[in-house]
Amino acid sequence: MQYRVERFIYRRVKKIYDDVSLLESSTLINQPITTDMETLTREVKKFATDKKLEIEMLQVREEYRREFLGNISHELKTPLFTVQGYISTLLDGAMEDKTIRKKYLKRADKGVERLIYIVEDLDMITKLESGDLNLDITEFDIVELIRNVFELLEMKADRKKITLAFENEYIRPNFVKADKDRIQQVIENLIVNSIKYGKKDGTTEVAVVNLTKEKVLVRISDNGEGIEKQNIPRLFERFYRVNKSGSRAEGGSGLGLAIVKHIIEAHKEKIYVESEFGIGSEFSFTIEKANTRKKQELK
Known part of the structure; x- marks a missing residue:
């Protein structure tokens, strides 16, 4: 009688395992018959939780x-x-x-x-x-590169009466190690964005800070319209626009910030954003310092 009862319970328990695919049939066949309902309940709950998370992710x-x-x-x-x-x-x-x-x-x-x-x-x-886009890593002066971007975007900024400037007027050369063309693209995209969403007669300031012995922080800030908190986590998504109608009128592909993020991550660096709606925004990213300081150029 005991054997029959155990076999009856075993078949029911085994069917539950098979139905939820927690274990293979062979696993149960080679093991002693068990009626441990507490273990079964725990594993079924774990399975249900995992599946729920998987469904939510999908x-x-x-x-x-x-x-x-x-x-x-x-x-x-x-x-x-x-x-x-x-x-x-x-x-x-x-x-x-x-x-x-x-x-x-x-x-x-x-x-x-x-x-x-x-x-x-x-x-x-x-x-x-x-990973098909190879980076051409060289050493260059990031300050000189930013000045070149200022010159390229000067007319665009003038149309909105926005001033492009360094945070520190007497900024010195600072040599970094990266793909010069890609970093220029990052800086261009971030400054274009600050102009696009900037206020008339506003300012876009760029700072180059020696963060550590190995890293430089490039910070681009403005006193534009700012970004609402709920929009910040999605800023780097493809085609995501905070102000869909306004930003489309300004032009652009809607991919600028997505490209910026990918370029910075391809350099194994970090990008950050802080913003307060109605006050302004600040984007910053890290970049590796050059091994050689090129002292002869600094003199």
């Missing part, structure tokens, strides 16, 4: 995938429809008017440029994520 990923596809569709659709609209108008007879033809072709060309810009940025992110 739901988050699916939501992100849907949002990403929606964003990329919108980003590509706008310039595509723009180009199509102008070309269709020309083909329908507007081509005969030289003034309209030239104007519409210029606008179509801008739409094509935007498409190329988005595709190139997507291609760069893909290469960064897959």
